[in-house]
Amino acid sequence: MKHSWSCLPQELLQIIFKCPGITTKTILELNLVCKNWGIIAQEILYNSIILDKDNIAQFIYTLNDLDSPCANYVKTITxxxxxxxxxxxxxxxxxxxxxxxxLWIEDITDEYYQLLLDQYNEGNLQHYEQGTIPTTARHTNQLHVYNRSMVAMKKNITKLLLADTLFQIFDYNYATDDFEYLSEHLHEFSRLKYLKMESHAPKFLFENDALIQKCSSELSTLLIAAYNKNVLSKSTRPMLELECLQRRPNVKSLIMFSDVFTTKDMEYIMFKFPELKMLKFQCNRLERAFRWENLTDNGFYSTDVLVRFIEHMTHIKAFEVINFSIPPGAIKHALLPLAKCSEIKALRICSGPNDGAEHASLNLCNDKSSILYGLTERSIKSWETQLLFRVRNLKMPYENLLNIFSGENIESLTIKTESLFSNFIETAHGINHMHTLGSSLGRIFDCFPNLKEVYLKNVLIRDFSCTAKPKNLKTLSIESSGMWELVSLDISKHISSIDHLILCDIDMVDDSLERGDDRWLFFRFPDTTFDTIEVIDSLASGTGCIVRICIGSEETEPSQNFLLKKDTIRKITEDQSDYFLMETDMFRVEIVCAGLNRFGTYSVQMGSQPLFIILNE
Structure with missing residues (x-):
């Protein structure tokens, strides 16, 4: 079938012929004929067309009034x-x-699914596979119409929601009519690849097995959300009979949202889904911390079961556990075998709110087996090269955990705590700090020798000594962090390649948690050209604490031309030949310029007022 080029939208012509400003006349003059232009149009338009309030009317006009054959190739619309x-x-x-x-619509309406059903019954939408799913907590009628439209289009549907409505459910076996209706037709969805199950009835994971077994053999992703889940009495707890289960090796991703994750759930997953690649457990109700529960042990978590579970799941590439609460020591035993899994690329473990279980072990803060609530993740965005290490209520030096996850492939490292005070131990005698706590930057570089980016926030820095210089480090950011009184970041001694340094809200601390008064925070930059140096927002603000910033090494002669430009500087005193003392309304900063053989522009930002330091030959 032949089509006129004039039917094609201008944007599509430019993409096909890789020429800006292309016109139909130009195409005809150059005799550019593309016999397979329809295939090209399909490839371009297949992924997604995003329509907003500014372009949707024009797009419909292009398809309708210009009678463009491109409409036949539009498959995904948002x-x-x-x-x-x-x-x-x-x-x-x-x-x-x-x-x-x-067809994905962000502002969903109650009439949307009725429209889908009506259009399908009129002979349209014969290729519809998936689209926006309803929010069952607010729209009961919406769920009702959604179920009937999905059943009508069941032969093509690949993504489906199976849910009950947000009623108070007291009967253990209770389910809404809508849930039962769709359950009865579940086996008819022959192309189903993604199933989301939402239930407000208290169930164990394995109690959904009959529904899972109804699903198509193409099912690869399973999301199960169980809300308002209560621990059942022993008399109502069903039995898990593994020998009666049929395995589902095609399921590669399993996501669970629940209040409780039991050892029975672990055993079910190990048997039912032998080829899982991604596994995630999460509790969204922060007021009820996620509990790892052993039903034979008065509700306490069983370390042995988790270790066996992790050792069994060695083929998993991404493992996340979010908002949980476990007794002291358990996570240590779980992380060690997990870190040895040959396939794992993304690991994320994040604590929920404290529930009092840790108080008995606060005096064990030097013990590696004491409480560890933390989050570690090799970033899913770049599994091979990034490690994100966030810490919440970590009661041990960071490097003890870094020993587990060290690697030469890691290029980006982020260490964050909830607040600087999370680095401290609160006891009955007040807040105390121990010198064994805090992080050694040098130890980080020893663990990850090929780091290119390091971002630290709310971290207590203990020292900066490392065995070997990080050769590839380009960015170092230290934000809202504290340093011991005598800590000196002589960056030139340890880093030779840094381009971008960010220092934001750095404080000195001592055992009493007081900021230093007339003490030194000392930063020495290497003899190189920075793209940017930023010292932001109250470096030892308001207490008379002096921050000394040195550029170059102590052994070389000072540079002569050092120009300072900013109206907010009240006084510049040339105290010695190798540095200037600048005083602002907030604090004083000494900048020492020694032995520079390269010159550039440096930006030191004090609060909201930037100070530009220009070094000229």
Whole structure:
């Protein structure tokens, strides 16, 4: 079938012929003929067309009034927030684009699924596979219509929600009519690849097995959300019979949202899904910390079961546990075998609120087996090269945990705590700090010798000694952190390649947690050119504490031309030949310039007022 080039949108012509400003006349003059232009159009438009309030009307005009054959190749449409759906844009798109497979609408309405059902019954949407799913907590009628429209289009549906409604459910076996209706038809969805199950009835994971078994053999992702889940009495607890289960090796991703994760759930997962690649457990109700529960042990967590569970799941590439609470020592035993898994690329463990279990072990802060609530993750965005290490209520030196996750492939490292005070131990005698706590920057570089980026926030820095210089480090950011009184960051001694340094809200601390008065925080920058140096927002603010910033090494002669430009500087005193003392309304900063053989512009920002330091030959 032949089509005129004039039917194609201008944007598509430019993409096909890789030429800005292309016109139909130019194409004809150059005799550019593309016999397979339809295939190219399909490849370009297949992934997603995003329509907002500014371009949706024009897009419909292009398809409708210009009678563009491109409409036949539009398969995925996303309508962003803010589009007025009182104007029947969605209906127009369904009529104009007969081969739509996905339709996503951010501002969903109760009438949306009725529209899908009506259009399908009229012979449209014959290729529809997936789209926006309802929010069951607020829209009971929406769920009702959604179920009937999905059942009508069941032969093509690949993504499905199976849910009950937000009623108070007291009967253990209770389910809403909508849940039962869709459950009865679940086996008819022959192309189903993604199933989200939401239930407000208290169930164990394995109690959903009959529904899971109904699903298509193509099912690869399973998300199970169980809300308002209560620990059942022993008399109502069902039995888990593994020998009666059929395995589902095609399921690669399992996500669980629940209040309780039991040892029975672990055993079920180990047997049911032998080829899992991604596993995630999360509790969204922070007021009820996620509990690892052993039903034979008065509700306490069983370390042995978790270790066996982790050792069994060696093929998992991504493992996340979020908002949990466990007794002291358990996570240590779990992390060690998990870190040895040959396949794992993303590991994330994040604590929930404290529930009092840790108080008995506060005096064990020097013991590696004491409480460890933390989060570690090799970033999913770049599994091979990044490690994100966030800490919440960590009661041990960071490097003790870094020993587990050291690696030469890690290029980006982030260490964050909830607040600087989370580095301290609170006892009955007040807040005390121990010199064994805090982080050694040098130890970090020893663990990860190929780091390119280091971001520290709310971290207590103990020392900066390292065995070997990090050769590839380009960015070092230290924010809202504290340093011991005598700590000296002689960066030139340890780093030779840094380009971007950010220092934000750095304080000195001692055993009494007081900021230093007339003490020194000492930063020596290497003899190199920085892209930027930023010292931001109250470096030892307001207490007379002096921050000394040195550029170059002590052994070399000072540079002569050192120009300072900023109106907010009240006084510049040339106290010695190798440095200037600057006083502002907030604090004093000494900048020592020694032995520079490269010159550039440096920015030191004091509060909201930047200070530019220009070094000239």
């Amino acid at each position: 309508i962003t927030e803010g589009v007025d759906l009182n104007i029947p844009y969605d209906e127009d798109l369904i009529l104009l684009c007969p081969n739509i497979t996905e």
